[in-house]
Amino acid sequence: METKVKSKALQQFQEAAETLVNPELKKWMEQGGKVMALFCSCGPEEIITAAGMVPFRARGTGSTGTELADAYMASIICSFTRHSLNMGLRGDYDFIEGAVWLNTCDHCRRIYDNWKRKVDTPFVHIMSLPKKTEKPQVAWYRDELVILKEAVEKHLGITITDDKLREAIKTHNETRRLLKQLYELRKRDNPPITGADALAVVVASTAMPRERFNEMLKELLQDLKEVEGIKDYRARLMITGGILDDPNYIKVIEDQGGLVVTDMLCFGTRIFWNDVDEKIGDPLQALAQYYIADRYSCPRMFQDYPRRAALVRDMIRDFKVDAIIGERLLFCDIWTVEHYQLGKEFRPEGIPYMQLDREYILGGIGQMKTRVQAFLETLGR
Amino acid sequence: MTTETEKDKQMRRLAKFIEERDSYEAMAKAFGQSPSGTDKLYAPLTEAYVEQHNAVIRAVENGDPFVASYYGCQPEIYVAMDLPWYTFLTPVFTNAMSPTLPEEIDATESLFGKDFCTAFRVAGYWVEKDLAPLPTAIIAMLHPCDASLAAHQLMQTNEIWRHVPMFGCDPPYWNDERSLDYYANETRLMISFLEEHTGRKLDMDRLREVIEESNKMFKLWIEYNELRRAVPCPHGYGVGLQAFGVAMNILVGDPKGTQWFTDLVEDAEMLVREGTGKVENERVRIFWFDVVSLGLSLDLFPWLEQEYGAVVVMDMFGYTPYTLIDTTSEETMLKGLGKRALCDAPMMRQARGVADNWIGDIRQVVTDYKIDCVVWPGHMGHKDGSANIGMMREVCRELGVPFMNIGMDNFDERYTTTAEIKEMFSRFFDSMGLAKAG
Ligand code: SF4
Ligand code: SF4
Numbered sequence: 001m002e003t004k005v006k007s008k009a010l011q012q013f014q015e016a017a018e019t020l021v022n023p024e025l026k027k028w029m030e031q032g033g034k035v036m037a038l039f040c041s042c043g044p045e046e047i048i049t050a051a052g053m054v055p056f057r058a059r060g061t062g063s064t065g066t067e068l069a070d071a072y073m074a075s076i077i078c079s080f081t082r083h084s085l086n087m088g089l090r091g092d093y094d095f096i097e098g099a100v101w102l103n104t105c106d107h108c109r110r111i112y113d114n115w116k117r118k119v120d121t122p123f124v125h126i127m128s129l130p131k132k133t134e135k136p137q138v139a140w141y142r143d144e145l146v147i148l149k150e151a152v153e154k155h156l157g158i159t160i161t162d163d164k165l166r167e168a169i170k171t172h173n174e175t176r177r178l179l180k181q182l183y184e185l186r187k188r189d190n191p192p193i194t195g196a197d198a199l200a201v202v203v204a205s206t207a208m209p210r211e212r213f214n215e216m217l218k219e220l221l222q223d224l225k226e227v228e229g230i231k232d233y234r235a236r237l238m239i240t241g242g243i244l245d246d247p248n249y250i251k252v253i254e255d256q257g258g259l260v261v262t263d264m265l266c267f268g269t270r271i272f273w274n275d276v277d278e279k280i281g282d283p284l285q286a287l288a289q290y291y292i293a294d295r296y297s298c299p300r301m302f303q304d305y306p307r308r309a310a311l312v313r314d315m316i317r318d319f320k321v322d323a324i325i326g327e328r329l330l331f332c333d334i335w336t337v338e339h340y341q342l343g344k345e346f347r348p349e350g351i352p353y354m355q356l357d358r359e360y361i362l363g364g365i366g367q368m369k370t371r372v373q374a375f376l377e378t379l380g381r
Numbered sequence: 382m383t384t385e386t387e388k389d390k391q392m393r394r395l396a397k398f399i400e401e402r403d404s405y406e407a408m409a410k411a412f413g414q415s416p417s418g419t420d421k422l423y424a425p426l427t428e429a430y431v432e433q434h435n436a437v438i439r440a441v442e443n444g445d446p447f448v449a450s451y452y453g454c455q456p457e458i459y460v461a462m463d464l465p466w467y468t469f470l471t472p473v474f475t476n477a478m479s480p481t482l483p484e485e486i487d488a489t490e491s492l493f494g495k496d497f498c499t500a501f502r503v504a505g506y507w508v509e510k511d512l513a514p515l516p517t518a519i520i521a522m523l524h525p526c527d528a529s530l531a532a533h534q535l536m537q538t539n540e541i542w543r544h545v546p547m548f549g550c551d552p553p554y555w556n557d558e559r560s561l562d563y564y565a566n567e568t569r570l571m572i573s574f575l576e577e578h579t580g581r582k583l584d585m586d587r588l589r590e591v592i593e594e595s596n597k598m599f600k601l602w603i604e605y606n607e608l609r610r611a612v613p614c615p616h617g618y619g620v621g622l623q624a625f626g627v628a629m630n631i632l633v634g635d636p637k638g639t640q641w642f643t644d645l646v647e648d649a650e651m652l653v654r655e656g657t658g659k660v661e662n663e664r665v666r667i668f669w670f671d672v673v674s675l676g677l678s679l680d681l682f683p684w685l686e687q688e689y690g691a692v693v694v695m696d697m698f699g700y701t702p703y704t705l706i707d708t709t710s711e712e713t714m715l716k717g718l719g720k721r722a723l724c725d726a727p728m729m730r731q732a733r734g735v736a737d738n739w740i741g742d743i744r745q746v747v748t749d750y751k752i753d754c755v756v757w758p759g760h761m762g763h764k765d766g767s768a769n770i771g772m773m774r775e776v777c778r779e780l781g782v783p784f785m786n787i788g789m790d791n792f793d794e795r796y797t798t799t800a801e802i803k804e805m806f807s808r809f810f811d812s813m814g815l816a817k818a819g
Binding site: 299 | 538547
């Protein structure tokens with residue numbers, strides 16, 4: 001299954017998803033630009049942009065092993081965590097000026113502790129991310145944003161003004177709106193882009209200067225306008241899960257005939273399905289409101305399951321989803337429960353749900369193909 | 382065909398709970414009949430467990446309110462509100478020695494990944510299969526780990542449990558004043574929630590009484606831990622867990638708990654005075670940096686003592702760097718309770734925040750208790766700790782004590798068998814030249 005378009009922008013996005021440092025990011029750094037990594041999508045990209053840096057969502061792309069990290073973390077730690085720490089220890093992340101973690105999950109939050117001690121990154125910071133989504137949590141997170149902002153200001157010797165923050169919010173909102181437009185096209189009976197390529201676009205959106213990304217995505221949207229959509233699929237699938245950043249994983253599914261038309265992923269709808277409210281006067285308040293309460297949460301947010309399930313339900317309807325694949329990295333506690341719950345909720349509604357456990361680096365393709373094939377067969381396709 | 386009434390359902394859900402109560406009752410009787418030495422301390426403890434169970438059973442029978450919660454969620458408040466409560470994790474802890482536990486663990490695989498913490502996997506399974514007493518309200522524990530939070534999310538989609546009102550205090554990641562103020566505010570919301578859903582009111586004077594009693598217990602606990610610094614150590618592996626059970630679970634703010642601690646201190650004092658240790662020839666002093674697994678208590682720990690003179694001098698749950706709670710005002714009490722729940726309570730203290738808390742405890746305990754080796758059992762659910770093994774090893778190296786990471790399941794003997802663990806210890810002791818048998 002392929003996106004039937006010749007698009008330079010798409011090629012660049014594909015390349016960005018396959019490498020850690022893509023050419024656009026390289027160009028930015030060659031011009032003296034700085035990069036700040038974020039280890040969770042609940043981290044405020046806008047503050048980094050407002051500080052004049054590129055926010056880069058950390059990945060383990062290109063990692064081939066975890067031998068260095070294994071001295072620090074036991075094998076029951078999720079492989080994203082071990083691969084990304086390993087890359088830090090190897091020096092693959094030497095290109096960043098700093099990194100920001102949140103107490104995301106039991107695995108990822110410990111990358112910070114190890115990194116701080118073992119990797120020589122000029123700026124490291126961890127934020128306390130609430131586990132609920134109500135008013136006191138928004139207020140708490142706003143304070144955390146102030147703490148981060150001040151730490152970045154001190155580190156760089158700059159002032160991040162409210163105007164800069166507002167500008168950054170606008171830019172990031174534009175990224176979100178453009179990504180949403182891309183997803184709108186996937187609602188068609190014959191979507192013009194594969195799920196693998198759509199994932200590459202979202203990954204690229206977290207790895208290059210946003211203005212540049214926005215221009216490129218506009219080009220791609222133009223290129224996709226007249227394209228002949230994909231017809232040769234057996235079923236329309238949705239993917240749910242956490243940190244899936246490898247388009248090749250989706251490609252394996254699509255090569256079996258299941259076209260991925262939408263998702264609920266960290267590199268997917270959860271990071272752009274709604275916007276930061278530009279009407280809120282205080283930009284930090286607007287960001288806190290967005291990251292804690294408005295954005296679609298992941299299962300580490302307590303008592304917010306109904307909203308996530310509602311998103312999945314809307315997606316099923318709007319994208320005409322036939323079935324759902326729940327991807328999970330082994331050892332991830334929060335996602336095993338979420339997948340169980342989503343499966344229990346949607347199967348009786350006639351939406352088959354399959355949980356696929358995996359390692360961060362794509363492997364075991366044969367077995368995965370067999371499972372996907374069998375799953376598609378149960379759909380009668 | 383007769384339909385099951387609500388009352389019948391509640392009684393059915395109590396079945397396992399009653400079984401558990403009965404096994405405690407049998408234990409209490411046995412201990413009561415042959416009280417000798419430190420063992421005599423088991424009798425009041427098991428009796429208290431029976432009474433805690435009975436209070437819940439009575440509440441079910443009479444239709445009175447009761448709560449499902451945890452030691453890390455400020456149980457002093459439930460006690461002050463006269464609300465019976467039980468730990469939602471009961472199934473794995475108290476069933477640890479039950480022959481049917483492995484089957485139940487296997488059955489959970491149809492629901493969750495088997496890498497999901499067994500404690501919450503089984504608890505979640507009990508929710509899904511309607512096997513646990515349905516409380517009036519749930520106070521969820523959102524710290525210190527993902528599994529705990531996830532297991533409570535599960536309740537939101539369970540046909541039966543989702544109708545039970547649930548609240549969880551949001552745990553900040555820091556230990557500073559701002560965090561404690563924030564948590565005190567969450568605690569106020571929790572109190573309002575409990576008042577609304579149980580019909581009970583919290584009387585601040587009663588809370589003060591409970592906290593003051595509990596402060597007495599903690600003072601004695603600190604005193605007791607001082608005595609454990611003695612060489613040889615007067616008591617062995619199980620006592621720290623018992624102290625934790627009394628102070629934070631079953632006799633929270635209860636004068637019976639204070640009495641228990643008084644007896645404990647007396648016993649330890651006597652032994653220290655006589656120079657009597659848990660084992661005759663103490664050769665290795667272990668810091669067991671996790672909960673002492675009940676499953677291993679029957680076999681591994683006695684073996685370590687007999688074979689190697691190796692005594693668990695301190696463990697994560699027995700370690701109490703408690704600050705007493707200032708009872709001057711509502712404000713100081715709520716902040717103090719928050720600090721206890723977040724920064725003092727075992728496992729919460731180490732696992733909730735940054736790894737510095739973790740490393741700091743190793744430093745402190747190794748120095749204070751003249752520890753010869755640190756063991757990280759590495760329960761498969763304790764992922765945040767297992768992501769610290771490099772740091773633990775390094776701090777141990779710095780302190781000049783060997784470190785061992787086991788990698789086990791505290792509740793499932795099959796994950797790493799006791800025989801395998803023994804083998805690991807033998808190799809570890811040999812290679813470290815720690816203890817020659819005999
Ligand atoms: S699953 Fe949640 S906590 Fe994990 S990286 Fe994604 S947004 Fe962050
Ligand atoms: S996959 Fe799960 S365990 Fe791994 S970093 Fe994401 S949320 Fe954490």
